[in-house]
Amino acid sequence: MASLYKTLEEKIPVWRDDAGSLLKNNGSSVISDVTLTQAYGGMRGVKGLVCDTSSVSPDTGLIIRGKPLLDIIDILPEQVLFLLLADEMPDEDALADLQSQLSEYAAVPDYIWTILNSMPEDSHPMAMFNTAILAMEKESVFRRNYDKGLSKEDFWKPMLEDGLKLIAKLPAIGAGVYRIRFQKGGLIEPDGSLDWGSNFAHMLGLNDPDGNIKKLMRLYLMIHCDHEGGNASAFTSLTIGSTLSDLYYAVSGGLNALAGPLHGLANQECLKFVLEVRDKFGGTPSRDELEQLCWDRLKNGRVIPGYGHAVLRCPDPRFTAFMNFGKEHIENDDVFHIVETLFDVVPEVLRKHGKAKNPWPNVDAASGALLYHYGLTEFSYYTVLFSISRSMGIISQIVINRALGIPIMRPKSVTTKWLKDNY
Known part of the structure; x- marks a missing residue:
């Protein structure tokens, strides 16, 4: 911990000065308004916290300490912790x-x-x-x-x-x-x-x-x-x-x-959907079959699990990272192939449907399929x-x-x- 501790000892006084200066010079500045809809809606979109460890950009996705996720995708968890x-x-x-x-x-x-x-x-x-x-x-x-x-x-x-x-x-x-x-x-x-x-x-x-x-x-x-x-x-x-x-x-x-x-169970729901698709068609459906299935779900008032995000207006970079991993390491797997085909089909279907602000996949659309492929099949885990x-x-x-x-x-x-x- 010596190196990390020493680094923080040097940086924390600077961070304190920055925060103190902002409060002294701009403490009464308004950073967010709150509508009645937000008050009843889980405070969604209300700016009321300061978080420097990460941010989520609608056009970039997750940014960790100023670094877009895909720029640092190959670092170890210990490095990201530091x-x-x-x-x-x-x-x-x-x-x-x-x-x-x-x-x-x-x-x-x-x-x-x-x-x-x-x-x-x-x-x-x-x-x-x-x-x-x-x-x-x-x-x-x-x-x-x-x-x-x-x-x-x-x-x-x-x-x-x-x-x-x-x-x-x-x-x-x-x-x-x-x-x-x-x-x-x-x-x-x-x-x-x-x-x-x-x-x-x-x-x-x-x-x-x-x-x-x-x-x-x-x-x-x-x-x-x-x-x-x-x-x-x-x-x-x-x-x-x-x-x-x-x-x-x-x-x-x-x-x-x-x-x-x-919150944290979404990847399970996405994987269940993919497995239901596999079982319904006895393997990987054609692009046309998958497109029709998506339209049928939407017409029945159901969502496409894993697609749409409250903030993002682009494919979740975490989804992109998982897909790149799968394409590099996984072959001849119906579950992963369905995930790939869904990515080709669903965004266009949602755009035509017109109700989804963001038709792109989030991380949960891919993560469960990879775990399942490698034998971690216990969803609740x-x-x-x-x-x-x-x-x-x-x-x-x-x-x-x-x-x-x-x-x-x-x-x-x-x-x-x-x-x-x-x-």
Whole structure:
């Protein structure tokens, strides 16, 4: 952690000065108006947070610390973690230092395995994963230091230590949940020669003779790392963190939001649709058959899973990354071929249909198909993968918020009567 810690020690005073200057000179400036539709509509589009780790451009998609995702698609998850936290790519020594620290922190306490093995056999994998995170709260360095007395200026330091210790353990916990919940046999020990993402693939225990599962997991864990601060899981975690609850509380709370059908379960729904198409046609349908199927769904008031996005007006670059991976590594697979054909057909159908503002695919349209191809067929587990990755962004945002002294979140609500009286 030495290199990362030193970099943050140098940068945080500059970030504080920037924020202080903005507040001093422009504190009363209005950055967003709120309509009644937004107040009833989940605050969608309301600008009410500052998040520097990532942004989502309608025309570019995910941008991580100013770098479009596809420009950095080949970096390791550890590199993106350093980038999220420090606003710069690690050099070779800094990366090695971070990897060494994660390896040192990777051991999962024995009591976690006792807890997970004691849960009902039909527990949801996300309930198991989040229970493990919350159960480790007793390990929090931040909470111990806060209880002893800690300067507000230094809140970020033990928060960072908690964050790295938690991130280090997530691959083993995630893989353990998979093997326990789906009765895959005993736990698999980590391989000290592997990077963070590859080690996760190794501990899952899937057959990987050509190493492509390790490559896919590195990609998957990198590209799901962050998505601004206003998505449901990040916003939930940021709100919990703003109360000065430690990261174990904040991350487990945010990931409970990720478990919701409207947030982290979308890739499962997309894959189910693709498998239904395969089963209906007994394999890959023709382009004309697929086009007719899409029109039939739309005429019956149903959506095309995986297509359309609240922000993007272009293909999700995460979808593009997955498709490029599939084209390079997957051959003669009906499921992936259906995903490819859908991409050729659906945008034009949606444009002709006229109701979709964005006819392009999002990441969920492709991710499940790749996991399925490589033998990870347990749909309910997919959100655990998402959670391992997204924890990097959530933790980075919370560490930075504590460094900047962001206060407790407390937006104002109004009553229906107030709205009627005033409008």
